[in-house]
Amino acid sequence: MVAPRLAGQRPAYLENQIRSFRDHSRDNPFSKQYMWGAVAALDPESVHDLAVYFASIPGKPANDGNPSLIAVGKTIYMDGIPEANIASCYACHGPNAEGTREIPRLGGLAYFYLKARLEQWGQGYHSGAGTPMPIVARALGPNEIEALASYLSFVR
Ligand code: HEC
Structure with missing residues (x-):
């Protein structure tokens, strides 16, 4: 529910967001609670590899709006x-x-x-x-x- 789908997301965007969690500029309550700690230990190469991996998975729409x-x-x-x-x-x-x-x-x-x-x-x-x-x-x-x-x- 609270976590976004990452499959098919743009790799450059994913890298930026992981950096924003690491430098604490993405600062809403869920980011603080879940993501600041989760990405703290990633080195830049792992950040890049994860972004490429998520981007390569075909996305499926959530279909859950009105x-x-x-x-x-x-x-x-x-x-x-x-x-x-x-x-x-x-x-x-x-x-x-x-x-x-x-x-x-x-x-x-x-x-x-x-x-x-x-x-x-x-x-x-x-x-x-x-x-x-x-x-x-x-x-x-x-x-x-x-x-x-x-x-x-x-x-x-
Ligand atoms: C001038 C360019 C621009 C326009 C116009 C724009 N966006 Fe964005 N949007 C961006 C950029 C750049 C980001 C990435 C922000 C970041 O890096 O944090 C973004 C991020 C987002 C996100 C975050 C997605 C996520 O995965 O968290 C949402 C939601 C969004 N935009 C919705 C909209 C909607 C709805 C509109 C129209 C009302 C809109 N945007 C218009 C440039 C734009």
Whole structure:
């Protein structure tokens, strides 16, 4: 429930996140509780090898969001909501939410995880240095988060 699916995730993103756990910049409560200790002893070569390994496993979508919100979520994902200053996610995460380099795959992640991540930036928790996500996520209200997390959980 609380841990993200890592199969098929972008290797550069995975390496960045492990580094963010190690330097404690990814600082939400679950990261502190579970991940800071888990990665503390990894050397850079093992971090790289793990990232390559996770990325090589074919991903399976979680399919656990609310199916009646797929259409609304997809529209926000593709176009954003310009009048509410909500960015198009597609612009960075790609047409099929597949990500690229240090921008993560979102397609198929679990609803609960996506929702928590999008809420946490608004609550002031951080991730990798210089990421645009705190600004992007702060513009999202509860209804948009609900729709985006639902839609993305079904993307394969
Ligand atoms: C300007 C580029 C950009 C835009 C626009 C953008 N993102 Fe992101 N997103 C990123 C980057 C870069 C990261 C990686 C952050 C990090 O390294 O900590 C990220 C990370 C994420 C994550 C974390 C995934 C995980 O595995 O923990 C989620 C969820 C997310 N974005 C959702 C969205 C949604 C939803 C939108 C549209 C409302 C969006 N993003 C728009 C660049 C962007």
